[in-house]
Amino acid sequence: MLGEFDIIARYFATPDQSLPISGVTLGPGDDCALLSPAAGTELAMSVDTSVADVHFPGDAPPEAIGHRALAVALSDLAAMGARPRGCLMALTLPHAEPAWLERFAQGFRDLGRYTSTPLVGGDVTRGTLSIAVTVIGDVPVGQALRRSGAMPGERLAVTGALGGSHGGLRMWQAGGHDLEDPLLAAYLRPAPQLEAGCALRGLASAALDISDGLLADLGHLCHASGVGASLDPACIPLAPTLEMTLGSEGALHAALNGGDDYQLLVSVPETAWEDALRRCADCGVTLTEIGRVLAEPGIRGIPETLKGAGWQHFTGDGQ
Template identity: 60%
Template sequence: MLAEFDLIHRYFTPHTPGQRVALGVGDDAALLTPVAGQQLVVSVDTSVVDVHFPAQAPARAIGHRALAVALSDLAAMGADARWCFMALTLDQSRLGDDATANAWLQAYAQGFLTLCEQHETALAGGDVTSGTLSIGVTVMGEVPSGEALTRSGATVGDIIAVTGALGGGGGGLALWQQGERDLSHPLLARYLLPTPRLAAGRALRGIASSALDISDGLLADLGHIREASGVGAALDTESLPLAEGLKEALGSEKALKAALSGGDDYELLVTLPPARWRQAQAALEPLGVALTAIGHCVEAPGVSGVPAEVKTGWQHFVEHVSSDTPSPSRRREKRHE
């Protein structure tokens, strides 16, 4: 296997530094050139083997997913992605001999850098070290001053809506645990190759009153908006847009649970005044992204309209052994059965 700096040079040094990168990979730190009148949006995300992705997932998918879930945080703020930094910890013994390790790295880098290109995001630096496989990704973006979407703007009467479809992440994980390995399967693709909704987030600037991305499950993430905005929520579970093939894979009851608390969907959860509903739909239509109303904000605290047996969602350091919905903790249990 290549030594640290040779590895960085071969796999993670772009041929060109990227837009507004005055000095990128190869020095002690990067020099970036922000645009005047823009606010800098920064987020950090960590992906750990057998917590956030299966150890046997394809390397290309691991690279794609590590960046996608981080970019999703920028999408939730309505930001344009600009730069990213990656800290890659590699378990050399798990990767095997030099040929296997180099093939894994090539596929991983392809997944990561292809997504960079798709969203005009420059890999401006990072770190490589040895240890248990994990990827720390810092993403940086820009948004016009005062226009960032946040969690705190929802008011009573606002429509609660989601982009795309829900439950695909949980459904894909369930299929993986059952032995499915074909990444062309729509549910498995939603789990291992999620799409960050950056264009949708930008389109909803000035329209949505609050927003975040659905990573830990609809109910858990809705709780963040409720807390930040001081509102309650009334949901209509019959209106939830379910991912393609979810009911067929899990059955109706578990499909609903996956949509409410499965997590790993990386769709946008937004609130908006009723008067802006048609404007929001029109803004997303050219992108081919559906926007579905699933409830509204109310004055009473908590969430109504949800079956009592549905768990809230995923949190680290909390046991989830009683949930029927697949979760990272269930994934770890599966490996040792």
């Protein structure tokens, strides 16, 4: 049987994660990792826990579980316009099965390599499968995209398309297991919008990632900014094949309330809008206007029948 140190050494301290990596002075294996912050930057950091059968199906492909655990954490860096510098993983496992671990680590490592996010530290314990990933990024001083800067009159926009993850969840529950399907891919292999986040620095006045559902997260942005919003449901970009799968009303409901899309929701002043569109296009990301920031609190334009409760772990209303 594998010991804790064997697991870390074998699956997570692989050569392609080893030094030299820009900014990482000391990788896994000591009491702490050491990072050298770049001059003129601030550090952005966040932690996200993914629990089996709460955030992802415990029987999902291990590669997807590894990918997803890192992706949802990286999405918080994207939402601040930060560039990833490293991550730490606290992995809790019911048992150490080499075949599963190998595939899990592969999914985690592949996304880490693709996004330049070396694993610099970790901890492995025994228990119900869950993965807490802490990400560390940097951002030029004063340029982080916060939730609190939206001003009345600005455009509200989202990257990519929404509702796909909820559609994928439904599909998985119905027995669909083809990860090439765009909805299942959105659910199990979400792509953090890191490039778009960096591209929108200096342009967006406020930003967050859509993890709890568009309406819930727009509520967070409005609350932090002390504003309200109006949305145009007809403008909300729906994930490909979503209407086909859930019907028109179901698709819109998923786009408004389904969590886990990991797209960015931003507020953009009129003067920066064309630049924002162009910079997103330059990194291959669509940016779609979905409404406007209002001075009065509350969210307008959405019929009550289309409003869900958003993701709330301890109230039982979430997915």
